[in-house]
Amino acid sequence: MGQAHCEGEGPESGVALLDADGAPLVALIGPPNSGKTTLFNRLTGLRQKVANYPGVTVEKHVGRVEVDGDRVIDLVDLPGVHGFSARSLDEKVTRDVLEGRMPGLRAPDALVLIVDSTRLESQLMLVEPVLELDLPTLLVLNMSDELDARGGRVDDDVLARRLGVRIARTDARDGKGVEGVRAFLGGVQRREAAPSGRVVTNVPRGTPLPMMDAFTQRRHRVREVVREAGFVPPGPSAASERLDSICLHRVWGPLVFFAVVVLVFQSIFTWATPLIDGVDALVSSSGEWVSAALPDSWFRSLLIDGVWAGVGSVVVFLPQILILFLFLGILEDSGYMARAAVIADRMMCRVGLQGRAFLPLLSGYACAVPAILAARTVDDERDRLATIFVTPFMTCSARLPVYALLIAAFIPERQLLGPVLGQRAAVLLGLYGLGIVAAVGTAFLLKRTLLKAKPSSFLMELPPYRLPSLRSIGLRLLDRSRVFLRRAGTIIFAVAIVLWTLTQFPRVDGGPPPIDDSALGRSGQLIEPLIEPLGFDWRIGVGLVTSLAAREVIVGTLGTIYGVEDATDTSLGLQDALRQDLTLGAAIGLLVFFVFALQCMSTVAVMRRETAGWKWPVLQFSYMLLLAYVGAFVAVRVF
Amino acid sequence: MRVNFNSGPPAKPLELRLPAIPLRQTVELVHIDLPADQAEPLLERGVLPGCKICPVRSSPSGDPIISIDGSLIALRRETAACLCVRLLSATGVAGVTQLQEAS
Numbered sequence: 104m105g106q107a108h109c110e111g112e113g114p115e116s117g118v119a120l121l122d123a124d125g126a127p128l129v130a131l132i133g134p135p136n137s138g139k140t141t142l143f144n145r146l147t148g149l150r151q152k153v154a155n156y157p158g159v160t161v162e163k164h165v166g167r168v169e170v171d172g173d174r175v176i177d178l179v180d181l182p183g184v185h186g187f188s189a190r191s192l193d194e195k196v197t198r199d200v201l202e203g204r205m206p207g208l209r210a211p212d213a214l215v216l217i218v219d220s221t222r223l224e225s226q227l228m229l230v231e232p233v234l235e236l237d238l239p240t241l242l243v244l245n246m247s248d249e250l251d252a253r254g255g256r257v258d259d260d261v262l263a264r265r266l267g268v269r270i271a272r273t274d275a276r277d278g279k280g281v282e283g284v285r286a287f288l289g290g291v292q293r294r295e296a297a298p299s300g301r302v303v304t305n306v307p308r309g310t311p312l313p314m315m316d317a318f319t320q321r322r323h324r325v326r327e328v329v330r331e332a333g334f335v336p337p338g339p340s341a342a343s344e345r346l347d348s349i350c351l352h353r354v355w356g357p358l359v360f361f362a363v364v365v366l367v368f369q370s371i372f373t374w375a376t377p378l379i380d381g382v383d384a385l386v387s388s389s390g391e392w393v394s395a396a397l398p399d400s401w402f403r404s405l406l407i408d409g410v411w412a413g414v415g416s417v418v419v420f421l422p423q424i425l426i427l428f429l430f431l432g433i434l435e436d437s438g439y440m441a442r443a444a445v446i447a448d449r450m451m452c453r454v455g456l457q458g459r460a461f462l463p464l465l466s467g468y469a470c471a472v473p474a475i476l477a478a479r480t481v482d483d484e485r486d487r488l489a490t491i492f493v494t495p496f497m498t499c500s501a502r503l504p505v506y507a508l509l510i511a512a513f514i515p516e517r518q519l520l521g522p523v524l525g526q527r528a529a530v531l532l533g534l535y536g537l538g539i540v541a542a543v544g545t546a547f548l549l550k551r552t553l554l555k556a557k558p559s560s561f562l563m564e565l566p567p568y569r570l571p572s573l574r575s576i577g578l579r580l581l582d583r584s585r586v587f588l589r590r591a592g593t594i595i596f597a598v599a600i601v602l603w604t605l606t607q608f609p610r611v612d613g614g615p616p617p618i619d620d621s622a623l624g625r626s627g628q629l630i631e632p633l634i635e636p637l638g639f640d641w642r643i644g645v646g647l648v649t650s651l652a653a654r655e656v657i658v659g660t661l662g663t664i665y666g667v668e669d670a671t672d673t674s675l676g677l678q679d680a681l682r683q684d685l686t687l688g689a690a691i692g693l694l695v696f697f698v699f700a701l702q703c704m705s706t707v708a709v710m711r712r713e714t715a716g717w718k719w720p721v722l723q724f725s726y727m728l729l730l731a732y733v734g735a736f737v738a739v740r741v742f
Numbered sequence: 743m744r745v746n747f748n749s750g751p752p753a754k755p756l757e758l759r760l761p762a763i764p765l766r767q768t769v770e771l772v773h774i775d776l777p778a779d780q781a782e783p784l785l786e787r788g789v790l791p792g793c794k795i796c797p798v799r800s801s802p803s804g805d806p807i808i809s810i811d812g813s814l815i816a817l818r819r820e821t822a823a824c825l826c827v828r829l830l831s832a833t834g835v836a837g838v839t840q841l842q843e844a845s
Binding site: 224319351354 | 774786787792801810811812814821
């Protein structure tokens with residue numbers, strides 16, 4: 104009977120799978136950059152799921168840990184927080200989960216609080232509100248190797264006794280000490296009685312003091328505890344200081360910043376090329392193999408001209424997207440990202456955004472959807488709206504397949520700056536730059552009209568530089584591949600089938616019609632007058648319509664259209680076909696169109712949710728479409 | 743109330759602001775001249791009256807980066823200008839920090 108028991112919520116709500124077999128639930132909490140996610144990955148490996156918390160869209164990472172062979176523990180990785188003021192949505196989610204008020208997730212049975220032991224004193228500020236929850240708690244002193252190496256120390260036993268918690272030392276990056284955490288998890292029992300009235304707040308309960316005094320008192324208690332535990336703070340990290348003297352140097356800092364950006368974009372093109380060629384060869388040879396194995400029929404046409412051409416032309420861009428995420432992961436885990444935010448802050452401040460908007464905007468280079476969610480860390484509401492509004496101008500990875508295809512087809516490779524910068528990479532950089540210009544201009548405009556406000560503050564913790572863990576980044580890349588391939592396997596797959604079907608009717612002499620006369624061609628020609636001023640024909644028009652589902656769908660669409668059209672002449676690749684149909688000006692116009700247009704239903708949907716209404720998404724969609732149309736109109740006449 | 747070991751007379755305690763402090767000189771935070779809701783993120787990160795702050799470098803755009811309890815925190819100079827500090831006297835360095843009256 105007790106098995107289906109779940110605090111206040113039926114098992115059918117949201118993530119019921121968590122509660123299905125009555126495994127205890129342990130929450131993993133800690134400040135940002137304390138190594139929380141690395142420890143989570145260490146413990147759960149591939150047995151983890153990413154979903155959203157119900158109602159809100161903060162990502163929820165839950166995983167399963169096997170302890171003592173047959174027992175399992177569910178582990179939830181909470182967003183990193185500095186406190187419980189519930190100012191940002193991350194803090195609100197963390198608080199709600201801890202208090203057992205998150206629908207679909209039972210209150211945790213135990214807690215693992217992880218801190219960076221090199222910064223023990225300030226990180227322990229979280230300990231008091233966490234302990235007030237009165238749950239079995241393990242305090243994990245992470246990065247303890249670094250503490251030792253830099254001459255710091257702390258007496259675990261005294262600390263454990265004073266705080267009344269168990270303590271484990273770890274070095275999550277190389278997995279040292281993780282057994283200690285596992286041992287704690289092994290002893291966690293499911294609590295049957297629902298604990299009531301749990302509250303977790305910044306200001307201690309029962310203190311009617313003003314907030315600042317309450318904090319100061321807590322701080323004094325923490326200081327006493329660490330002093331008793333003989334905590335010696337580590338000496339300054341010489342390596343980090345040396346790196347900072349370059350990365351934050353008045354002259355070198357911005358140069359390094361710029362070099363990093365160029366390196367990322369150059370590698371997307373040069374390193375990815377052999378990988379893309381490899382995937383391409385795999386797709387076409389498997390297509391040929393399937394084609395040879397099947398009898399000539401409509402089914403073969405559907406499979407090869409529709410699915411293989413459509414899905415295959417998108418899948419080949421997987422290596423590029425992975426390289427981008429690889430770089431983002433390395434920059435974030437190494438600690439450079441925080442420095443980049445500091446360097447960017449003044450620029451951001453000038454256009455009316457705050458420095459905290461830098462991280463969402465940078466994530467926007469991967470995908471606007473998580474970036475818009477990440478904008479929740481921007482605490483000022485007007486700043487958050489402005490950040491959300493300009494995020495879709497950041498060149499997301501879904502634009503990359505479109506850019507890559509058109510650049511490869513129309514821009515000849517030539518050295519511009521010796522071996523450093525090729526012409527294709529330069530055009531790509533230009534497109535990224537155009538997106539930034541649009542974002543800056545839009546932010547500037549917004550903050551002077553709709554979202555007028557006084558400048559807000561910016562605080563950024565700079566973690567010590569650390570070598571990124573391959574394992575942690577590898578897991579993230581795997582996750583991204585899954586998301587990308589799932590999209591290719593569902594949306595793009597469905598679009599490919601629908602498009603192929605539309606090319607097959609009306610039948611002419613029992614066979615498919617010439618593509619211009621097909622249902623697809625006819626409907627494409629209907630919208631042709633609209634896009635003719637941009638130099639696009641109906642094929643591009645169909646692509647523009649289907650790419651509303653997701654930008655990269657246009658590549659699959661064109662793959663399908665030309666795949667059907669050129670069924671007789673298979674040697675004609677997509678790039679050659681495009682070169683025959685588009686002028687250079689129109690190709691550049693198409694690129695410009697994709698820089699500006701909000702061709703992404705997921706972004707519109709997440710904006711509606713995040714801004715609680717249709718006003719902002721509708722305004723944004725129209726604004727970006729107008730920019731795109733005008734931009735392409737100008738481009739086709741200039742080039 | 744805590745014992746105050748600071749014996750040196752603090753010179754104009756509320757006049758001195760963080761931007762006036764040269765790099766690598768450790769000072770004590772006396773008061774945060776910000777409304778509570780804007781001060782809270784600072785408090786959560788341990789920037790509290792009584793703590794020792796050391797500006798360690800400035801960013802390329804001239805904003806301060808401070809060291810506090812081994813953490814590096816980047817601020818804007820506008821925020822730094824709201825941090826009232828006092829110089830540490832020779833005996834004050836070793837002393838227990840004073841619980842300052844805030845706001």
